[in-house]
Amino acid sequence: MTVIDSRPSLLIGVIGTNTEVGKTWVTAQLLATLKLRGSRVAARKPVQSYGPDEIDTDAARLAGASGEEVTEICPAHRWYPLGLAPPMAAQALGRGPVWMSELVSETRWPADVDIGFVETVGGVRSPLACDGDSLELLRRLEVDRMLLVADAELGTINAVRLTLAAVSPVPTVVYLNRFNPNSKLHELNRRWLAEQDKLTVITDVHSLAVAIEEAHRSSDHNSARTPKPRCCAR
Numbered sequence: 001m002t003v004i005d006s007r008p009s010l011l012i013g014v015i016g017t018n019t020e021v022g023k024t025w026v027t028a029q030l031l032a033t034l035k036l037r038g039s040r041v042a043a044r045k046p047v048q049s050y051g052p053d054e055i056d057t058d059a060a061r062l063a064g065a066s067g068e069e070v071t072e073i074c075p076a077h078r079w080y081p082l083g084l085a086p087p088m089a090a091q092a093l094g095r096g097p098v099w100m101s102e103l104v105s106e107t108r109w110p111a112d113v114d115i116g117f118v119e120t121v122g123g124v125r126s127p128l129a130c131d132g133d134s135l136e137l138l139r140r141l142e143v144d145r146m147l148l149v150a151d152a153e154l155g156t157i158n159a160v161r162l163t164l165a166a167v168s169p170v171p172t173v174v175y176l177n178r179f180n181p182n183s184k185l186h187e188l189n190r191r192w193l194a195e196q197d198k199l200t201v202i203t204d205v206h207s208l209a210v211a212i213e214e215a216h217r218s219s220d221h222n223s224a225r226t227p228k229p230r231c232c233a234r
């Protein structure tokens with residue numbers, strides 16, 4: 001059992017239908033928007049891998065938006081400069097294995113955070129550690145909700161459905177990144193997911209921030225009635 005110093009009132013896991021879909025971009029925009037609107041926010045990316053020529057890492061982009069130190073977002077020993085899933089990058093770089101239990105115990109939060117975001121790697125079943133994937137990390141951290149970043153192109157309905165089947169029953173909001181309101185395909189995909197699948201589907205960052213603030217308000221309301229255990233994680 002790992003003792004956690006503190007936990008945000010609302011903890012959101014950021015997942016994607018795939019790598020490069022825009023998890024970091026959306027999370028950074030959201031952090032900046034929520035902060036401007038008065039929420040106390042923090043972000044964590046417990047491990048990151050990236051092409052050696054990439055200028056800005058995901059942790060740097062999240063730090064730029066949340067105002068935290070980059071090594072608070074992702075500890076320096078969890079940076080793997082190779083464009084592979086982190087446990088594969090670690091092996092290829094001759095570094096030690098990445099264990100899930102270590103990532104979980106290294107994920108710490110400052111006091112008094114309203115909304116915390118944990119960004120995963122790739123899609124939900126992408127390997128994040130030797131012994132677990134992105135979804136397993138969020139399960140171990142006991143996130144309250146998930147933010148699923150998808151695109152709005154042909155194929156997104158299948159990708160969203162498969163991802164939601166994997167994360168069920170955690171409440172999940174779907175964000176269609178790079179949504180173009182002038183694209184008939186994008187609008188038809190949005191409508192199908194909202195109307196046929198009864199999903200909460202959002203296509204702009206401002207509306208996403210408002211939805212997350214509302215989730216935060218209702219989590220505060222619920223925890224006032226039923227205190228959530230906040231000191232322990234598996």
Ligand SMILES: Nc1ncnc2c1ncn2[C@@H]1O[C@H](COP(=O)(O)OP(=O)(O)OP(=O)(O)O)[C@@H](O)[C@H]1O
Pocket residue numbers: 016018019020021022023024025026058120121122123177178
């Ligand atoms: N809506 C957007 N507008 C402009 N650029 C975007 C948008 N969404 C994503 N990008 C760009 O696309 C690239 C991939 O996005 P991002 O790094 O956020 O993906 P990711 O899902 O976090 O990937 P990974 O799985 O590697 O963490 C980045 O260069 C990012 O800046």
Ligand SMILES: C[C@H](N)[C@@H](CCCCCC(=O)O)NC(=O)O
Pocket residue numbers: 019047048049050051058082083084085086120121122123125126127
């Ligand atoms: C290198 C990428 N940028 C990303 C790892 C993506 C792994 C995808 C693996 C897979 O599902 O096949 N790393 C990261 O988000 O830290």
